[in-house]
Amino acid sequence: MKKIVISTGGGDAPGLNAVIYAVVHASYRRGWEVYGSRSGYKGLLDMDELHRLDVSDVEDIYSTGGTILGSTNKGDPFAMPVENLAGEMKVVDVSDKILDNFRRMGFDCHIAIGGDGSLEIARKFSEKGMPVIGVPKTIDNDLEATDRTFGFDTAVATATEALDKLHSTAKSHDRVMVVEVMGRDSGWIALYSGISGGADAILIPELPFDMKKVCEKIMDNALHEKDYAIVVAAEGAVAAGGKVISKGMAELGRSEVLLGGIGEWVAAEIRERTGKDTRSLVLGHLQRGGSPTTFDRLLAMRFGAAAVRLVEEGRFGHMVALVSPNMSSVPLEDAVKSRKKVDLNSDKVFTAREIGICLGD
Ligand code: F6P
Secondary structure, X not given: OOEEEEEEOOOOOOOHHHHHHHHHHHHHOOOOEEEEEOOOOHHHHOHHHEEEEOHHHXXXXXXXXXXXXXXXXXXXXXXXXXXXXXXOEEEEOOXXXXXXXXXXXXXXXXXXXXXXXXXXXXXXXXXXOOOEEEEEXXXXXXXXXXXXXXXXXXXXXXXXXXXXXXXXXXXXXOOEEEEEEOOOOOOHHHHHHHHHOOOOEEEOOOOOEOHHHHHHHHHHHHHHOOOOEEEEEEOOOOEOOOOOOEOOOOOOOOOOOOEOOHHHHHHHHHHHHHOOOEEEEEOHHHHHOOOOOHHHHHHHHHHHHHHHHHHHHOOOOEEEEEEOOEEEEEEHHHHOXXXXXXXXXXXXXXXXXXXXXXXXX
């Protein structure tokens, strides 16, 4: 009999519930117990936030977005913002308390589902002696050690559908529409949705862009009687010689700046340089919502089942990974070493260029 605690940390992503579903079912078949820790590690700090998960609790959750456990991206136990008696916010290390509670509850393993931030926390706990298995999640698809993270396919599908819809309105008004998509410092969502959604220009963080080239492409559309254009800008895209546009640190205890604003900036430049009627919109958290695609559900369930197999084999300190076509695993320290960037010499980038999409260079 084993006792597992599972948590979801960082930004949510479609497919989280499918992982939980698979972990609970695969554990149940082995006669093991699963507990869910609410809001990342909160359940291991405060026992009221720790709940036993039975098969009946997860019956039909695999098709739903979000996470039944809740999530947070300011819940780093090694630097947690807490309010002191004077009402001031302080950042404190509560990791020892969490490890104590984990041991007191008699858990054999913690399955941590998260992106690079949450997996780095999992790695630190593993170093402290907690048996941990990581499961890679993020719509950004920016973890080097796995071919894919779940959530990405759904985010791309949402962004592509939005581009399809924007085409008709852009065409009716002879407008330029600039769409800002998520992805942090990687251009995966922008590139995949931009190609699939017929964008005229795609701006990604991996390739600093030149507004002159973007505007030339927009004006060149007239050569084939097209008076509108769609530009996809990844939130982390940067103009050559410019800086990443961000909203600064959103909250205490958050380790990364909140990106945003590049779409509006690009739209203003296009308006000024071309005189064309231009609008911008930010797809934002729409990309994180909704039911996971079939691809993401299946990937999430495969990750969940593979995580339970790793627990059985006692291969702690590892993250499950997709090394196509198989499930594999990598040590957590390798999983968080570097972020996966779009390879400018890959066939998807060649495809974009060959079908006439401007990448701003
Ligand atoms: O990492 C996932 C992600 O959605 C990024 O693409 C985005 O930059 C960030 O999270 C947004 O964070 P928040 O949900 O805190 O606004």
